[in-house]
Amino acid sequence: MVVGQTGFVIDHIRRLRVLTVTEFFERRYSRGVRVLAASLLLIAGLLNMGVFLKLGAVFLVHATNIPPSYLNLTMTVLVIVVLVYTVLGGMASVVITDYIQFLVLSIALLLATFLVFRENGFVGTFDRVAEHFGERGFDPFSNPDLGWWFIGYWAVLAVCGTFLWQPVAQRALAARSPAVN
Secondary structure: OOHHHOOOHHHHHOOOOOOOHHHHHHHHHHHHHHHHHHHHHHHHHHHHHHHHHHHHHHHHHHHOOOOOHHHHHHHHHHHHHHHHHHHHHHHHHHHHHHHHHHHHHHHHHHHHHHHHHHHHHHHHHHHHHHHHHHHHOOOOOOOOOOOOOHHHHHHHHHHHHHHHHHHHHHHHHHOOOHHHO
C-alpha cells in the first residue's frame, strides 16, 4: 500500500519507460547484468512453477484417491492441460483462470473464517490462540524466533517484492502512465 500510494521506486522506473526489471538493469548497468538477471529470474520462475505443479498434483492425488505412484503422470497431465488451454485461449484464458482461482480462494477463506468463528466465537478464537501459544501468539517480540529481525525481514521483502518480483513489477511498468499505478 505504501509503495502504491507513494510511487516508491516504481515512479522512477516508469519515467524511464522500461517494461521489465531486467531492461532497467541493462540501462543502469550493462547487457551482461540484464542477461544474468533474466537467467536468475528464469530459474527462480521455473523452480517456483515446479513447486506449484507438484503441490497441485499432490493435492489431486490425495483428494481423488489416485495411487501415489501416479504422481508424475498427474503432473504431466496438469502441464498438458495448462499448455493446451493457454495456447488455445491465449492470455484471456489465463486471466479467466486467475479470476476463477481468486474467487475460489476468496470463498474458501471466507468459509474457513466463518467456520472458525462459528466454532469458537470471535473472542473465543483469540482465547484459543492464547491457550495454545500464550503471549507469543500475539506479540512477535516475546517469541525468540521472531522480533525486530522478523518484522524487518518481512517489511523489506514486501517492499522489494512490489518492484523486483517480475509479475508484479510488469503490471506496474506496463500501465499507461505512472498515475495509473
